[in-house]
Amino acid sequence: MTRLMRWLPALVAPAVAAGAMLGAGALPAYAGQASEARAAAWHTTTPSPSQVLALVAQARQAHYSGTLQQSSDLGLPQLPAATGGADAGSSQASGILEFLTASHKARVYVDGETRQRVQVLDSLAERDAVRDGASVWLWDSSKNQAVHVTLPSKGSARDFAPVGTPQDLAEQLVSKVGTDSTLTVSPGSQAGRSTWRVTLTPTSSQTLLRRAVLSVDQKTGVPLAAEIDARGQRSPAVSVQFTSIDFGTPAASNFAFTPPSGATVSQRSLTGRQPGNGPHAPGSLQGVTTIGSGWTSVIAASQGAAGTLGLTADQTRTLTALTRRVDGGRGLQTSLFSVLLANDGRVYAGAVPLSALESAAK
Template sequence: MKKSAWLPAVIAPVVVAGAVAAPVIANAAADPIAGKDPSAAAVLASVASSRDAQYSGQLAQTSDLGLPELPSGSGGSSLEGDASDVLDLLTASHTARVYVDGVDRQRFQLTQQLAEQDVVRNGSDVWTWDSKERKAVHVTLPAGSDVPQAGTTTPADAAERAIAAITPSTRVSDPTAVRVAGHAAWQVTLTPRSSDTLVGTVRLAVDQQTGLPLRVTVTAAGQQDPAFQVGFTSLDYGAPAARLFDFTPPSGAEVSTQDLSERGGHHGGTGHDGATHRGAEPAVTGSGWDTVVEFPAGTAGRPTADTDATALLDQLTKSVDGGRAVQTSLVSVYLTDDGRVLAGAVPVSALVAAAK
């Protein structure tokens, strides 16, 4: 990872994953949901049954986090490469094609202006491809590993993270009937009971027939319009063509490989450049919607003399007690003077307090 990417790389996973990894509901029973008036527990439990689903479709992801406008990586800007790419993903709308044949065969295609990023999984083999950089990475996964997406997240990813973080600190609505991408769905709204979180609501729309999450919408506290949303705009069930899960690097591409097969599943992870992220485990304080994650000094690759990184830091953050911080509509990030990074769906003041 380039040093100039360090701050957006911390914000991105918190927004698209952590912000929706909120408490949901306990002991959901796996009851049918296609009938009339299912319980919220049954709707949430049905998501587990969709992991083996076969489908293809198009996703739309939008983010309106209140981040300041920054120059893009084009046109001679000093903000080039990974940093501006991630910021673009956080502040603009994007579409992606997704092909899924169960848990072991998946393809994600994120289309950007004059470029495309792909992640293709076929069993233990994963290929990532960046057409702009003309770089391909081949990773051999250990058993039970998840696959990173090409710069986006899916409704299933977001919904499963939410359902996995079950505590009593959330008010869960009765399901209401909605339609997403032409499919009948049940929508459940999760509302934090905490007044200290930046999250207002999380809405999960789940296919009435299959249990597949079709859309996840997160609003910030006190706002009506979505701060983050990912959902299908088109969706067709059925096994995608097998050829879609075969990948051969184009002629002249730069190819690198990494064999992770001897490592335990879910330990570490692979980024878009194939690098493995290891190191000390982050510390977690608080609970539910007020959870704060603290990354040890050095984890995020804090820049030193990089002028591009310094410019990005100055534009994104403000000076606070003991460091610098940025607060978006959904998540805050605090960079301490001693090199630690704290993040959570809480105000900056809560991060400063947690760091002491």
């Protein structure tokens, strides 16, 4: 009997430990779902989508700080993280790969429209974008590199941030809404706040985009989460969300940046190529024509693939590794979009299956 008593702690401890870890939010997803259901029970009057989006527009002057979690699951091959933070950022090409396959954590400080800071918390490294008025500093600790950008009059530090905030995605969403999608609003919760979830669903079933969900804080109108779901995939293709947020005014010291001694400091004018590790958006190509309309539209760039994209040899190699040979060129199929590099030098891209691009190219 005493023998059994002595084994008792060993039998109880795993259950207690697992319970404590789950309860303390080691897996915040579970906690989120539970409180979502609770939030849904409270509210009876749901605003219209346009009312929620107007709330978002008002939030430009808001001040807050919080932790952002960004993750992408585009169905691309995942690479072991063995190379570590310092190596991952060593070249632009692997930077793109890293953005598309890995998840990121960032801390965001926002004080109105003119003072923002985004800290991307890499393992043993950090990338910062600090804006105070017209002065923007970009800092990369693994390269020990600081870039100073002076803004003309308008613009936002977030344009340079390696990770977009929900606000950015909200604005892109608003501009995309047309007759080809439906918008619905439902109550939800995010980072311990009650939110309105604006869900955009394309009417066409031909597009890879299943739906996009934007969670807006009910009180302040600050977007707290954005999620894009692809057809035929359970986990979101792209997701950006605040895991914690504080609506107090962030300390002024967060927006002051002085490049450390020994760092490489360079000045950059705004007309130059914008830095940042994000993938090149298909819409930024030169000489673009659009085939079709709505979510199934295909963007075609007319002139030389590698030349127009401005890819280096290193990036071209990555692109070749990512794409596969298809009828009439090389194609890249992700869960959310596909890209076709045709043999004649034209580039096709769209939120449609690769087969749709192939037929558009003919």
